[in-house]
Amino acid sequence: xxxxxxxxxxxxxxxxxxxxxxxxxxxxxxxxxxxxxxxxxxxxxxxxxxxxxxxxxxxxxxxxxxxxxxxxxxxxxxxxxxxxxxxxxxxxxxxxxxxxxxxxxxxxxxxxxxxxxxxxxxxxxxxxxxxxxxxxxxxxxxxxxxxxxxxxxxxxxxxxxxxxxxxxxxxxxxxxxxxxxxxxxxxxxxxxxxxxxxxxxxxxxxxxxxxxxxxxxxxxxxxxxxxxxxxxxxxxxxxxxxxxxxxxxxxxxxxxxxxxxxxxxxxxxxxxxxxxxxxxxxxxxxxxxxxxxxxxxxxxxxxxxxxxxxxxxxxxxxxxxxxxxxxxxxxxxxxxxxxxxxxxxxxxxxxxxxxxxxxxxxxxxxxxxxxxxxxxxxxxxxxxxxx
Amino acid sequence: xxxxxxxxxxxxxxxxxxxxxxxxxxxxxxxxxxxxxxxxxxxxxxxxxxxxxxxxxxxxxxxxxxxxxxxxxxxxxxxxxxxxxxxxxxxxxxxxxxxxxxxxxxxxxxxxxxxxxxxxxxxxxxxxxxxxxxxxxxxxxxxxxxxxxxxxxxxxxxxxxxxxxxxxxxxxxxxxxxxxxxxxxxxxxxxxxxxxxxxxxxxxxxxxxxxxxxxxxxxxxxxxxxxxxxxxxxxxxxxxxxxxxxxxxxxxxxxxxxxxxxxxxxxxxxxxxxxxxxxxxxxxxxxxxxxxxxxxxxxxxxxxxxxxxxxxxxxxxxxxxxxxxxxxxxxxxxxxxxxxxxxxxxxxxxxxxxxxxxxxxxxxxxxxxxxxxxxxxxxxxxxxxxx
Numbered sequence: 001x002x003x004x005x006x007x008x009x010x011x012x013x014x015x016x017x018x019x020x021x022x023x024x025x026x027x028x029x030x031x032x033x034x035x036x037x038x039x040x041x042x043x044x045x046x047x048x049x050x051x052x053x054x055x056x057x058x059x060x061x062x063x064x065x066x067x068x069x070x071x072x073x074x075x076x077x078x079x080x081x082x083x084x085x086x087x088x089x090x091x092x093x094x095x096x097x098x099x100x101x102x103x104x105x106x107x108x109x110x111x112x113x114x115x116x117x118x119x120x121x122x123x124x125x126x127x128x129x130x131x132x133x134x135x136x137x138x139x140x141x142x143x144x145x146x147x148x149x150x151x152x153x154x155x156x157x158x159x160x161x162x163x164x165x166x167x168x169x170x171x172x173x174x175x176x177x178x179x180x181x182x183x184x185x186x187x188x189x190x191x192x193x194x195x196x197x198x199x200x201x202x203x204x205x206x207x208x209x210x211x212x213x214x215x216x217x218x219x220x221x222x223x224x225x226x227x228x229x230x231x232x233x234x235x236x237x238x239x240x241x242x243x244x245x246x247x248x249x250x251x252x253x254x255x256x257x258x259x260x261x262x263x264x265x266x267x268x269x270x271x272x273x274x275x276x277x278x279x280x281x282x283x284x285x286x287x288x289x290x291x292x293x294x295x296x297x298x299x300x301x302x303x304x305x306x307x308x309x310x311x312x313x314x315x316x317x318x319x320x321x322x323x324x325x326x327x328x329x330x331x332x333x334x335x336x337x338x339x340x341x342x343x344x345x346x347x348x349x350x351x352x353x354x355x356x357x358x359x360x361x362x363x364x365x366x367x368x369x370x371x372x373x374x375x376x377x378x379x380x381x382x383x384x385x386x387x
Numbered sequence: 388x389x390x391x392x393x394x395x396x397x398x399x400x401x402x403x404x405x406x407x408x409x410x411x412x413x414x415x416x417x418x419x420x421x422x423x424x425x426x427x428x429x430x431x432x433x434x435x436x437x438x439x440x441x442x443x444x445x446x447x448x449x450x451x452x453x454x455x456x457x458x459x460x461x462x463x464x465x466x467x468x469x470x471x472x473x474x475x476x477x478x479x480x481x482x483x484x485x486x487x488x489x490x491x492x493x494x495x496x497x498x499x500x501x502x503x504x505x506x507x508x509x510x511x512x513x514x515x516x517x518x519x520x521x522x523x524x525x526x527x528x529x530x531x532x533x534x535x536x537x538x539x540x541x542x543x544x545x546x547x548x549x550x551x552x553x554x555x556x557x558x559x560x561x562x563x564x565x566x567x568x569x570x571x572x573x574x575x576x577x578x579x580x581x582x583x584x585x586x587x588x589x590x591x592x593x594x595x596x597x598x599x600x601x602x603x604x605x606x607x608x609x610x611x612x613x614x615x616x617x618x619x620x621x622x623x624x625x626x627x628x629x630x631x632x633x634x635x636x637x638x639x640x641x642x643x644x645x646x647x648x649x650x651x652x653x654x655x656x657x658x659x660x661x662x663x664x665x666x667x668x669x670x671x672x673x674x675x676x677x678x679x680x681x682x683x684x685x686x687x688x689x690x691x692x693x694x695x696x697x698x699x700x701x702x703x704x705x706x707x708x709x710x711x712x713x714x715x716x717x718x719x720x721x722x723x724x725x726x727x728x729x730x731x732x733x734x735x736x737x738x739x740x741x742x743x744x745x746x747x748x749x750x751x752x753x754x755x756x757x758x759x760x761x762x763x764x765x766x767x768x769x770x771x772x773x774x
Contacts, residue, residue, distance in 0.1 A: 037652030138652045198636035198660040202628045205661040206621060213617045215602050230600045234593060238625060241589045246722065249585040255691060264689065265424030265525045267681075271688065273585040274592040301658065302651065304642060332719070335633065 022072075023047050023117065024154050029126060033147070036308075039137040043126070046151050047117025048109040051075045051093055052101035054156065061157050062099060062382075063148060063184075064089065064108040065165030065172035067368075068239070068296050069288055071116035074108040075101070091371040098378040104161065109151050111144040111172075113296055115289035122223060122289045133220035133291060141168070141303045145175045149183075159183055162385055164378070166190035166367035167334070168296065171303045174323070178305050181320040186385040188378065190326040190358075190367045191334045193342045194312065195304040200333060203242050204297035207235035211290045220291050232290040233281030240280045245330035245363035249273055316349035323353045324381045326367075333364045409459075410434050410504065411541050416513060420534070423695075426524040430513070433538050434504025435496040438462045438480055439488035441543065448544050449486060449769075450535060450571075451476065451495040452552030452559035454755075455626070455683050456675055458503035461495040462488070478758040485762040485769075491548065496538050498531040498559075500683055502676035509610060509676045520607035520678060528555070528690045532562045536570075546570055549772055551765070553577035553754035554721070555683065558690045561710070565692050568707040573772040575765065577713040577745075577754045578721045580729045581699065582691040587720060590629050591684035594622035598677045607678050619677040620668030627667045632717035632750035636660055703736035710740045711768045713754075720751045 027033035027042030034040050049072045054061065064074050066088065075093035077086050087108075092098040099106050110118035113136070121136040128135070152160070163176040163184050170192025177187045214231025216222055253273040262269050270278070306312030323346055327339035336357055346353035358373055360366035367374065414420035414429030421427050436459045441448065451461050453475065462480030464473050474495075479485040486493050497505035500523070508523040515522070539547070550563040550571050557579025564574045601618025603609055640660040649656050657665070693699030710733055714726035723744055733740035745760055747753035754761065 035652075037650070039652070134654060138654055140652075195642060197633055198640045198642065198658065199628065199631075199633040201642075201658050202624075202636065202660050202664060205658075205664055206624045206628065209621050209624065210597065210600070213597070213601065213621055234596050234600055237589075237593045237596065241586065241593065244586075246584055246586040246725075249589065253585045255582060255585065255588075263424070264694075265422075265426070265527075267521060267525055267685070271585065271588050271592075273589050277589060277592055298654070307651075338633075 022049060024151050026150050026154070033150075035137055035143050036140045036146075037138060041119070041137055044112065044119045044147060044150075045117065045123070046109050046112070046119070046147060047114075048072045048107060048151055049074065049078070049087075050108075050155070051099070051106040052104050054105040058156070058158055059161065060103060061105045061107060061152075061160050063152070063160050063163045063176070064099070064106060065144075065148070065163065065169035065176075066108060066111065067165070067167035067169045068293075068300070069284065070169070071114070072108045072110045072118075073116075075099075075106065088368060092374060092378065098375040098382075099164075104382075105157075107152065107155065107157070109148055111168075111296070111299075112147045113139045113144070113292060113299060115292040120289065121220065121291035121295055131221075131223040133223070136291070136295060138298055138302070139295060140299050140307075141171045141175045142179060142307075144299070145172055145179055148172075148176075149180060160185070162186050162188060162382060164188040164190075165192070167192055167364065168300055171196075171300065174305060175303075177319045177321060177323060178315050181318050184321055186322040186324065186381070187319075188324045188326070188381050190374075191328050191331055191339065191364055193334055193338050194316070194345070195306065196300050196302075197334075197338065201301045203238060203333070204301055207238045208294050208297055210234035210238065211294060214290075217290065220294075222290070227285065228290050229285040232285045232288065232293060233278075235290075235293055236281045236284040237277040240277055242333040243363055243365040245332060245361055247330055247361045248363060251361065252276075313345070313349050316346055316351060319346070319349070319351045321352075322385070323351055325353060325355050326377060327355065327357045328362075328364060328366045329357050329359045330361050330366070331364045409436060411538050413537050413541070420537075422524055422530050423527045423533075424525060428506070428524055431499065431506045431534060431537075432504065432510070433496050433499070433506070433534060434501075435459045435494060435538055436461065436465070436474075437495075437542070438486070438493040439491050441492040445543070445545055446548065447490060448492045448494060448539075448547050450539070450547055450550045450563070451486070451493060452531075452535070452550065452556035452563075453495060453498065454552070454554035454556045455680075455687070456671065457556070458501070459495045459497045459505075460503075462486075462493065475755060479761060479765065485765040486551075491769075492544075494539065494542065494544070496535055498555075498683070498686075499534045500526045500531070500679060500686060502679040507676065508607065508678035508682055518608075518610040520610070523678070523682060525685055525689070526682060527686050527694075528558045528562045529566060529694075531686070532559055532566050535559075535563075536567060547572070549573050549575060549769060551575040551577075552579070554579055554751065555687055558583075558687065561692060562690075564706045564708060564710055565696075565702050568705050571708055573709040573711065573768070574706075575711045575713070575768050577761075578715050578718055578726065578751055580721055580725050581703070581732070582693065583687050583689075584721075584725065588688045590625060590720070591688055594625045595681050595684055597621035597625065598681060601677075604677065607681075609677070614672065615677050616672040619672045619675065619680060620665075622677075622680055623668045623671040624664040627664055629720040630750055630752040632719060632748055634717055634748045635750060638748065639663075700732070700736050703733055703738060706733070706736070706738045708739075709772070710738055712740060712742045713764060714742065714744045715749075715751060715753045716744050716746045717748050717753070718751045 032040035170189035214228035327336035343355035419427035419429035557576035601615035714723035730742035
């Protein structure tokens with residue numbers, strides 16, 4: 001991993017180019033965008049992708065929100081794009097698929113604070129001419145949603161059939177329902193809840209610490225130098241453990257050893273599960289900005305639908321559309337009981353809410369793996385909303 | 388945390404002095420001790436404490452094994468010791484307590500590889516005259532047990548009423564039952580299983596990575612310099628998350644904020660749960676050697692009762708005494724179902740085994756917290772063994 005730092009930097013430059021295909025810029029100075037914190041920021045660039053066509057009635061729009069390390073590239077690779085990498089929900093998007101592009105107009109945007117083309121800590125701070133780094137303001141899930149609202153306005157979209165997302169994307173879907181209750185017909189939130197748990201915050205804390213402990217992090221001013229790749233890699237490992245289940249690790253790795261050239265008792269011997277984590281860590285550093293990891297985990301930690309309202313319940317009572325919650329049976333980051341509990345809270349707040357459970361051994365990551373089951377579920381819920 | 392490195396070093400020197408009160412040295416060169424790996428090591432110093440008196444019949448001995456960051460100091464502070472710090476199971480040990488010192492002779496030894504007086508990576512390697520560091524051989528739970536056997540021989544103990552431990556201590560108790568099946572009347576293993584899970588290995592992997600990523604770690608050669616305190620502190624945070632439950636974090640911290648001098652949106656704002664993790668990290672670095680953390684987590688990862696036997700079942704079939712397993716209802720490191728599953732495996736291997744569940748919201752740490760419930764449980768099992 002000697003030159004991984006430089007490799008990571010190059011790869012990220014490539015990613016930024018690649019994801020720069022469709023952009024919307026707003027909040028150009030002096031008309032800045034006011035964040036939930038009261039801080040102002042601008043210009044804001046939002047990288048987005050669309051699939052399908054907007055109907056003349058404008059009633060076929062689905063907004064999909066991505067998770068922590070996702071991007072606007074949710075569907076199949078576009079022919080116009082320089083690279084052909086398929087998106088993170090590619091098997092769900094296309095003609096005849098769950099998100100049928102012959103029926104729906106799909107919009108997905110890289111979140112504010114992200115590193116896939118939208119304004120984030122790696123962007124140039126107009127006040128200094130240098131990348132923001134830690135001068136970037138703390139953003140919230142609500143800020144992400146409010147920025148998406150601006151993008152939809154620009155695209156001529158006035159109402160949504162649905163907002164859909166998993167994990168951090170599910171948080172955004174729920175925040176949409178609270179912030180703009182009249183704009184959509186319904187919300188599908190997968191493996192997410194209305195406020196992040198202290199255990200989730202704890203995992204994120206450890207991940208951030210991993211990055212900030214890295215001497216290459218330089219208080220966030222590493223742009224143009226080596227990236228804090230060891231720190232980000234460890235952060236990813238910690239996250240990855242919470243995205244899997246004990247069951248799937250048992251099945252996939254058990255107690256298998258990795259190294260063939262040394263015995264069980266060598267200090268450098270690794271179990272297969274360790275090698276897997278190393279691999280996942282090394283993979284992420286090639287495509288992700290460490291400061292974005294800090295800001296987006298912080299946004300997750302701050303996720304609380306009730307903030308700014310008299311109470312959590314008061315916020316839920318604002319919701320005017322059905323909310324479909326999907327828990328994952330083996331999820332250890334958003335326990336299914338927690339997601340089920342949110343459905344109860346919603347119903348008690350007079351919101352039409354359903355709870356379903358995706359039976360899967362894959363843990364939290366099931367929302368990126370169980371495409372057949374997701375197809376059935378999403379199709380059913382969208383059909384309901386279209387009636 | 389500017390001078391925490393030096394502070395940690397000083398504190399650890401103090402700890403070593405303090406815990407050096409009762410020692411047993413063996414395997415003095417050229418008669419070295421052969422480890423499970425085939426590597427030889429010596430001399431080995433084992434720091435230990437005893438409570439109560441050995442009966443003339445020698446039938447009242449209980450060996451207690453400590454967990455990852457524990458020490459030989461399991462019971463009340465000794466009057467002879469320079470410091471009065473009570474041990475990690477202090478409320479369970481004394482006249483009339485679960486481990487009644489008027490009846491039993493209690494022995495607890497710091498494990499091989501430890502940093503509380505027993506030989507470990509911080510000890511002087513006789514071949515170089517310098518601390519071992521990474522030259523220290525990988526040791527296993529079985530090696531720890533075999534070294535405890537030598538200590539008991541030295542103390543004139545030929546048989547044990549029971550071997551008892553929680554977590555890594557429970558692993559040792561089980562290994563005792565397999566390695567020396569005829570030496571004890573029974574085993575109490577709390578929140579442990581017969582082989583460590585890949586998920587457990589994954590957490591340990593991340594913790595080790597945290598230490599080894601620290602530039603002060605210097606490939607293990609930090610003795611006499613600054614300790615890799617940021618790395619160890621992060622390792623502890625990761626561990627600490629797995630020792631607690633989501634439920635107890637919700638109860639204790641919820642989404643409370645810590646810093647009063649900055650708002651919710653300051654990058655340096657922390658939730659109370661983050662502050663708790665920071666505190667736990669800083670506390671451990673004052674008392675623990677980072678290399679020992681590497682070696683003991685490695686020993687846990689290697690824990691597999693079946694190693695060296697035709698099969699896991701074959702190893703279990705060696706056990707000739709009752710095995711009492713206690714799971715913790717909210718444990719996320721050793722899931723109660725896993726511990727219960729081990730009881731099933733034992734019974735299928737013709738071993739007398741019981742499974743009980745400690746109902747507690749405290750997660751894995753319940754074995755260091757729920758003293759009343761533990762007292763009842765341990766008393767019941769010891770009474771059974773005495774019959």
